[in-house]
Amino acid sequence: xxxxxxxxxxxxxxxxxxxxxxxxxxxxxxxxxxxxxxxxxxxxxxxxxxxxxxxxxxxxxxxxxxxxxxxxxxxxxxxxxxxxxxxxxxxxxxxxxxxxxxxxxxxxxxxxxxxxxxxxxxxxxxxxxxxxxxxxxxxxxxxxxxxxxxxxxxxxxxxxxxxxxxxxxxxxxxxxxxxxxxxxxxxxxxxxxxxxxxxxxxxxxxxxxxxxxxxxxxxxxxxxxxxxxxxxxxxxxxxxxxxxxxxxxxxxxxxxxxxxxxxxxxxxxxxxxxxxxxxxxxxxxxxxxxxxxxxxxxxxxxxxxxxxxxxxxxxxxxxxxxxxxxxxxxxxxxxxxxxxxxxxxxxxxxxxxxxxxxxxxxxxxxxxxxxxxxxxxxxxxxxxxxxxxxxxxxxxxxxxxxxxxxxxxxxxxxxxxxxxxxxxxxxxxxxxxxxxxxxxxxxxxxxxxxxxxxxxxxxxxxxxxxxxxxxxxxxxxxxxxxxxxxxxxxxxxxxxxxxxxxxxxxxxxxxxxxxxxxxxxxxxxxxxxxxxxxxxxxxxxxxxxxxxxxxxxxxxxxxxxxxxxxxxxxxxxxxxxxxxxxxxxxxxxxxxxxxxxxxxxxxxxxxxxxxxxxxxxxxxxxxxxxxxxxxxxxx
Amino acid sequence: xxxxxxxxxxxxxxxxxxxxxxxxxxxxxxxxxxxxxxxxxxxxxxxxxxxxxxxxxxxxxxxxxxxxxxxxxxxxxxxxxxxxxxxxxxxxxxxxxxxxxxxxxxxxxxxxxxxxxxxxxxxxxxxxxxxxxxxxxxxxxxxxxxxxxxxxxxxxxxxxxxxxxxxxxxxxxxxxxxxxxxxxxxxxxxxxxxxxxxxxxxxxxxxxxxxxxxxxxxxxxxxxxxxxxxxxxxxxxxxxxxxxxxxxxxxxxxxxxxxxxxxxxxxxxxxxxxxxxxxxxxxxxxxxxxxxxx
Numbered sequence: 001x002x003x004x005x006x007x008x009x010x011x012x013x014x015x016x017x018x019x020x021x022x023x024x025x026x027x028x029x030x031x032x033x034x035x036x037x038x039x040x041x042x043x044x045x046x047x048x049x050x051x052x053x054x055x056x057x058x059x060x061x062x063x064x065x066x067x068x069x070x071x072x073x074x075x076x077x078x079x080x081x082x083x084x085x086x087x088x089x090x091x092x093x094x095x096x097x098x099x100x101x102x103x104x105x106x107x108x109x110x111x112x113x114x115x116x117x118x119x120x121x122x123x124x125x126x127x128x129x130x131x132x133x134x135x136x137x138x139x140x141x142x143x144x145x146x147x148x149x150x151x152x153x154x155x156x157x158x159x160x161x162x163x164x165x166x167x168x169x170x171x172x173x174x175x176x177x178x179x180x181x182x183x184x185x186x187x188x189x190x191x192x193x194x195x196x197x198x199x200x201x202x203x204x205x206x207x208x209x210x211x212x213x214x215x216x217x218x219x220x221x222x223x224x225x226x227x228x229x230x231x232x233x234x235x236x237x238x239x240x241x242x243x244x245x246x247x248x249x250x251x252x253x254x255x256x257x258x259x260x261x262x263x264x265x266x267x268x269x270x271x272x273x274x275x276x277x278x279x280x281x282x283x284x285x286x287x288x289x290x291x292x293x294x295x296x297x298x299x300x301x302x303x304x305x306x307x308x309x310x311x312x313x314x315x316x317x318x319x320x321x322x323x324x325x326x327x328x329x330x331x332x333x334x335x336x337x338x339x340x341x342x343x344x345x346x347x348x349x350x351x352x353x354x355x356x357x358x359x360x361x362x363x364x365x366x367x368x369x370x371x372x373x374x375x376x377x378x379x380x381x382x383x384x385x386x387x388x389x390x391x392x393x394x395x396x397x398x399x400x401x402x403x404x405x406x407x408x409x410x411x412x413x414x415x416x417x418x419x420x421x422x423x424x425x426x427x428x429x430x431x432x433x434x435x436x437x438x439x440x441x442x443x444x445x446x447x448x449x450x451x452x453x454x455x456x457x458x459x460x461x462x463x464x465x466x467x468x469x470x471x472x473x474x475x476x477x478x479x480x481x482x483x484x485x486x487x488x489x490x491x492x493x494x495x496x497x498x499x500x501x502x503x504x505x506x507x508x509x510x511x512x513x514x515x516x517x518x519x520x521x522x523x524x525x526x527x528x529x530x531x532x533x534x535x536x537x538x539x540x541x542x543x544x545x546x547x548x549x550x551x552x553x554x555x556x557x558x559x560x561x562x563x564x565x566x567x568x569x570x571x572x573x574x575x576x577x578x579x580x581x582x583x584x585x586x587x588x589x590x591x592x593x594x595x596x597x598x599x600x601x602x603x604x605x606x607x608x609x610x611x612x613x614x615x616x617x618x619x620x621x622x623x624x625x626x627x628x629x630x631x632x633x634x635x
Numbered sequence: 636x637x638x639x640x641x642x643x644x645x646x647x648x649x650x651x652x653x654x655x656x657x658x659x660x661x662x663x664x665x666x667x668x669x670x671x672x673x674x675x676x677x678x679x680x681x682x683x684x685x686x687x688x689x690x691x692x693x694x695x696x697x698x699x700x701x702x703x704x705x706x707x708x709x710x711x712x713x714x715x716x717x718x719x720x721x722x723x724x725x726x727x728x729x730x731x732x733x734x735x736x737x738x739x740x741x742x743x744x745x746x747x748x749x750x751x752x753x754x755x756x757x758x759x760x761x762x763x764x765x766x767x768x769x770x771x772x773x774x775x776x777x778x779x780x781x782x783x784x785x786x787x788x789x790x791x792x793x794x795x796x797x798x799x800x801x802x803x804x805x806x807x808x809x810x811x812x813x814x815x816x817x818x819x820x821x822x823x824x825x826x827x828x829x830x831x832x833x834x835x836x837x838x839x840x841x842x843x844x845x846x847x848x849x850x851x852x853x854x855x856x857x858x859x860x861x862x863x864x865x866x867x868x869x870x871x872x873x874x875x876x877x878x879x880x881x882x883x884x885x886x887x888x889x890x891x892x893x894x895x896x897x898x899x900x901x902x903x904x905x906x907x908x909x910x911x912x913x914x915x916x917x918x919x920x921x922x923x924x925x926x927x928x929x
Contacts, residue, residue, distance in 0.1 A: 222929055234927075243726065264909045264911075267909065281720045281723065282719045284712070285692065285719065311712055440687060440731060447711065448709065
């Protein structure tokens with residue numbers, strides 16, 4: 001045996017086809033087709049050759065097997081969203097495809113690959129109307145069977161075909177395959193590498209025409225590749241979290257899985273609790289005992305935790321609660337994203353309980369936000385809810401690095417020897433933060449409680465004392481509100497049109513602002529990462545520069561806008577884009593909002609630049625001169 | 636002077652009084668919980684445990700007010716959640732003496748779901764259930780141990796929910812230390828708490844703690860007439876004998892009903908997990924991200 005090297009394929013001549021420095025590939029099929037595995041290998045290959053990539057996966061309801069799909073977007077420049085439409089669709093089974101039809105829309109000039117043995121003729125494929133796709137039938141299974149004697153290799157053969165047709169990162173693919181099967185025998189690795197070459201050879205010998213898409217990139221040093229859930233776990237560990245209790249729930253489970261692996265290495269503990277109530281109770285107990293602690297769940301579990309969040313709030317115990325949001329209410333759609341737990345996060349408790357709400361907006365941000373969460377929780381002795389969502393939590397993304405020393409994490413303030421004399425656990429202070437002891441600390445014995453209590457911790461039912469303590473706790477909120485470093489701004493300062501969103505909607509907002517800037521359309525974007533307390537001053541300062549504000553969110557009832565209206569003075573003209581989760585907000589929708597709401601005249605040339613069909617096609621010479629005006633905050 | 640200082644300086648054991656706070660209990664005169672408070676503080680004194688190394692965790696109910704009356708660390712938290720909170724405390728700092736306490740409603744109604752799990756994990760904490768067979772704090776509703784046909788404010792025609800057998804439940808859950816005590820016998824109760832704390836693993840102590848306000852003054856006499864110490868020579872490592880004791884509805888057997896000293900406690904298991912996790916060497920926490928660089 002030995003690795004068969006593919007003959008040099010005749011390169012596609014640039015400019016005759018659409019040369020692009022980013023490509024989006026969708027794959028659909030049944031269990032056993034190896035759809036998810038091939039997506040993982042593609043994303044890994046991209047990261048290995050230093051490309052930016054985003055991998056999203058989508059499953060049918062079946063636990064194992066059943067329909068599955070994934071999409072991999074990769075590019076030389078940073079990619080911030082999933083990519084609207086596919087450049088390439090690989091479909092192993094069209095019945096399976098139908099389930100994901102709306103998630104796997106093809107570009108007008110996209111390329112479709114499907115099995116040669118499929119009974120459907122190219123013109124019978126259930127694709128959206130109005131397309132002019134290039135369709136190729138490929139004998140994936142036959143090649144795997146005849147040349148490798150193993151039908152399971154068809155997905156790797158497919159990767160070989162893709163690699164050849166679209167100049168995908170070849171070395172990355174090989175190294176990704178070696179890595180993926182590192183624990184398997186040398187024969188298995190060899191078999192997979194041969195499958196890759198066989199696919200490449202088939203493409204070189206059988207596809208002589210120019211395809212409409214020509215992917216172009218330059219290799220860079222390898223990038224980190226992880227999911228948002230993994231990034232949260234890593235960030236928590238690095239911020240000093242040493243206890244976690246959780247209960248399995250889609251799409252948050254990976255956090256406890258990773259913490260369960262790592263915490264014991266660092267003298268910490270992860271417990272799989274009997275339910276979410278037990279999980280948060282154990283977390284509160286561990287925090288009471290002095291250890292930075294967290295739990296993670298999704299909507300249904302977070303609902304069960306509300307009472308204990310209130311207890312932590314009145315007992316002034318640091319606590320981090322991660323909510324990887326999914327579509328609700330109730331069971332909803334466990335595997336898909338939504339942003340409809342915002343009001344629960346802020347207001348979900350009974351009584352005037354105090355909780356801080358932070359929202360990461362992409363995978364690497366999860367790492368940073370975990371630090372801020374522990375810093376605020378420990379520094380201010382408050383529960384902090386981290387509102388992630390499925391799109392952030394479970395997608396894989398590559399990025400350059402995580403700055404592990406960038407973010408200072410405040411520690412819990414403990415009493416000095418002097419303060420321990422006549423120690424008052426809940427002493428009123430200017431910031432509302434009182435030095436706290438924990439069991440084991442001599443002379444600091446105190447009573448923590450969910451019952452209203454005085455500065456010394458003793459229970460009270462006196463209205464004035466209770467009010468005094470409410471005011472003490474809410475002093476913290478006003479201090480935390482002074483954090484001005486948690487907002488992201490995009491685009492041009494002084495633009496009349498502003499796009500505002502939070503969490504994972506950042507991706508399309510940022511890309512839309514970027515494209516509009518290139519086209520000379522003045523648009524600004526803002527994404528606050530602290531949602532309670534809202535950075536009111538920062539938001540209102542920004543609103544004053546706008547004549548039209550567009551608020552975007554994945555919530556049917558528009559929770560974000562309701563919340564903003566309740567707290568802030570908004571610009572006179574507000575447009576609202578609100579819809580249920582379940583599918584991600586397409587970039588096209590954001591661009592259409594810009595076209596609809598901008599007061600500028602948009603020329604045909606500008607429209608062409610902001611055509612979502614070829615986003616970031618930076619190698620194609622712009623048809624109009626770039627018209628970037630004003631000061632660019634961050635693009 | 637704190638308890639530990641007095642131990643250090645005089646070499647004598649601290650007094651029970653040092654473990655009490657200055658707060659006056661809200662309990663009614665004649666409540667069995669006073670005896671439990673006295674027995675618990677005496678047990679702490681007998682054990683000589685410094686106050687700052689003790690954490691007493693409770694839920695909600697009359698008996699759950701307990702930590703307020705102690706000078707140790709305490710957490711009077713949420714209804715039914717004493718056990719998981721105590722679990723978190725113990726795992727975060729296994730050196731602590733952790734007591735979970737509460738009533739029959741707190742433990743066997745709202746918090747009942749946690750019991751099989753704390754028992755199977757064998758978390759090293761001592762759980763005192765002060766069973767008064769009624770909801771006292773909310774003024775006299777049926778509890779999970781209220782006898783059938785009892786008239787309470789929520790069972791105007793007599794209660795129709797059969798009561799739970801706490802000891803039977805805990806035996807079924809394989810708790811590694813099970814005892815029953817009576818607030819009318821402080822000396823025995825103290826001794827059982829000491830044994831429970833010394834037991835390395837989960838200790839369950841069922842304490843018959845009468846509520847004379849909502850169950851009547853005769854509650855003490857009813858318990859006294861049924862209470863009987865376990866016979867001499869009773870083997871509390873014999874599971875079958877323990878089952879027979881738990882099923883004996885005619886009498887209330889007091890003493891250590893069952894123990895199993897052969898189970899590792901949860902913190903011991905977790906220490907083993909740590910060893911395994913560290914066996915192949917550990918990278919500094921800031922280098923963990925390198926595992927995600929392909």
